[in-house]
Amino acid sequence: MTRDVRQAGRFTPRYPRRAGRFVLRLGSPAAALGIWQLLTGLDVDLWLRFSQFPTVADVARAFADRLSGPDYWTDLTDSLTRILTGFLLAAVLGVATGVLVARSRLAADLLGPLLEVIRPIPAIALVPVAILLLPSDEQGIVFITFTAAFFPVLVSTRHAVRALTPVWEEAVRTMGGGRLRILASVVLPGALPGIFGGLSVGLGVSWICVISAEMISGQYGVGYRTWQDYTIVNYPGVFVGMVTIGVLGWVTSTAVEVVGRRLTRWLPRTSYVPGARIPRRPRGATTPVPVTPGTEKDVPHDQLV
Amino acid sequence: MTSSSDVRSPSRTGAGLALRDATLGRPDAPVLHGVDLDVAPGEILTVVGPSGCGKSTLLRTLAGLLSPLAGEVTQDTLRLTGPSADRALIFQEDALLPWRTLRANVELPLAIQGLPRAGRRTRAEAWLTRVGLAGQSRRLPHHVSGGQRQRAQLARALAPAPRAVLMDEPFGALDAQTRAGMQDLLVEVLRGTGATVVFVTHDVDEALFLGDRVALLRSGRLAALHDVPHPRDRAAHDDPARVALRREVLSSLGT
Numbered sequence: 001m002t003r004d005v006r007q008a009g010r011f012t013p014r015y016p017r018r019a020g021r022f023v024l025r026l027g028s029p030a031a032a033l034g035i036w037q038l039l040t041g042l043d044v045d046l047w048l049r050f051s052q053f054p055t056v057a058d059v060a061r062a063f064a065d066r067l068s069g070p071d072y073w074t075d076l077t078d079s080l081t082r083i084l085t086g087f088l089l090a091a092v093l094g095v096a097t098g099v100l101v102a103r104s105r106l107a108a109d110l111l112g113p114l115l116e117v118i119r120p121i122p123a124i125a126l127v128p129v130a131i132l133l134l135p136s137d138e139q140g141i142v143f144i145t146f147t148a149a150f151f152p153v154l155v156s157t158r159h160a161v162r163a164l165t166p167v168w169e170e171a172v173r174t175m176g177g178g179r180l181r182i183l184a185s186v187v188l189p190g191a192l193p194g195i196f197g198g199l200s201v202g203l204g205v206s207w208i209c210v211i212s213a214e215m216i217s218g219q220y221g222v223g224y225r226t227w228q229d230y231t232i233v234n235y236p237g238v239f240v241g242m243v244t245i246g247v248l249g250w251v252t253s254t255a256v257e258v259v260g261r262r263l264t265r266w267l268p269r270t271s272y273v274p275g276a277r278i279p280r281r282p283r284g285a286t287t288p289v290p291v292t293p294g295t296e297k298d299v300p301h302d303q304l305v
Numbered sequence: 306m307t308s309s310s311d312v313r314s315p316s317r318t319g320a321g322l323a324l325r326d327a328t329l330g331r332p333d334a335p336v337l338h339g340v341d342l343d344v345a346p347g348e349i350l351t352v353v354g355p356s357g358c359g360k361s362t363l364l365r366t367l368a369g370l371l372s373p374l375a376g377e378v379t380q381d382t383l384r385l386t387g388p389s390a391d392r393a394l395i396f397q398e399d400a401l402l403p404w405r406t407l408r409a410n411v412e413l414p415l416a417i418q419g420l421p422r423a424g425r426r427t428r429a430e431a432w433l434t435r436v437g438l439a440g441q442s443r444r445l446p447h448h449v450s451g452g453q454r455q456r457a458q459l460a461r462a463l464a465p466a467p468r469a470v471l472m473d474e475p476f477g478a479l480d481a482q483t484r485a486g487m488q489d490l491l492v493e494v495l496r497g498t499g500a501t502v503v504f505v506t507h508d509v510d511e512a513l514f515l516g517d518r519v520a521l522l523r524s525g526r527l528a529a530l531h532d533v534p535h536p537r538d539r540a541a542h543d544d545p546a547r548v549a550l551r552r553e554v555l556s557s558l559g560t
Contacts, residue, residue, distance in 0.1 A: 176389055177413075266447075267403075
């Protein structure tokens, strides 16, 4: 026991403080850019060929040009509008369907098989369906984005609702609470950590699908622009598109994470430092090693296209 | 004085909680048979018995979470139809909602009853103060100790003024010292509420301290029902009648 406490006390402060962590976080992308510039600038042509590859400077120049043009911002807002519409629809309907399937046997029997058959189909493979069903390309892209995010949200919600501690519900029932009260006061707040895991995964898949869908059929949009640049052999332009996608994805998933953290602030947190080494448990010792509450970890990864 | 061997309750008026020839359990696994029991208004009945004897089943049936498989279960002569705010249940495990502060937890049953916000806030605060949690009301359940969580559960159960309180080994997970303090607190907060209490425990001393009567469950039956001499009197723990009863209960439990 004492041993464990001492170990925990020793390894926590050893991890760099805020400033140090900032440097580390900034350091890895900077190093990646440096290596990229080095390899392309020197036209390294070993087994991997960097001679045709645009340099960082090329990409930066192309980026600056793009930023001053009008199309870039139209692309950006178009892509964002599409993903946000699809993702918000998926969040609402995914949570609703997940709760329904987890709470009602009738709904599980009725919808379960159907959902399980549709679930393994990659959203991007639904492009023909979208073209047949929906009057405009725009709606088709939103539909595909929606389908991509819907299943991760549905599955995580279903798991989270089924894993709720039964005594919470019994407590509210013995207070005279009805179905709606249990839904609002127990099911939704209790499932929130799991739901946010699903939202994080869903958002990632949504980005993959919105970009792919834009590449296939689209007017404007980051994916459309990236593909256009590829067809006219404008490689720096392709990289501008990639960087844009990466940054947008990062910003939106951070937003989901921040909202999730705010709403689940009640979760007991351990003093575990993400990324720090956990002291190895001595053989035969029974004291438990600290563990973070599982949210993202518990999300099934079978949704990734 | 100590024993009533025919296992019949003194009053059969039906006021308070009553079971008539009731079979309890899940449909595929009945646990208790032929239970006849009256718990008078304001009485504290403690229930002891070996693990798996049906103590929790009895309590969950009284709470309305389980329906009796046969016979009748009533509160104030009315047949139970399901859980109701008239019968509060206190669990051994931590049944507070972890995302609500202690006060918000106590406010929940009041909100279900439709009390306006300001009213339920003051009432919740008053009850938290009464169970010794003044100043802790804005804290989350996992930020307070196990004993404090059970105090909050007690406040949550009693705040809506239920006519019956059902307690399932509420102090079972607490250390001996905290447990004695909680027993005293329970006696004090119940005073004047007139609530009927059914208190399940595996601790014979706790049963003899708290109960007006002790019910003994064994092999699927209500095996015995004893009046307790000097209930809720700590000084009477060496009273000869109490000692004799303690010996009798322990021997019939097979310990």
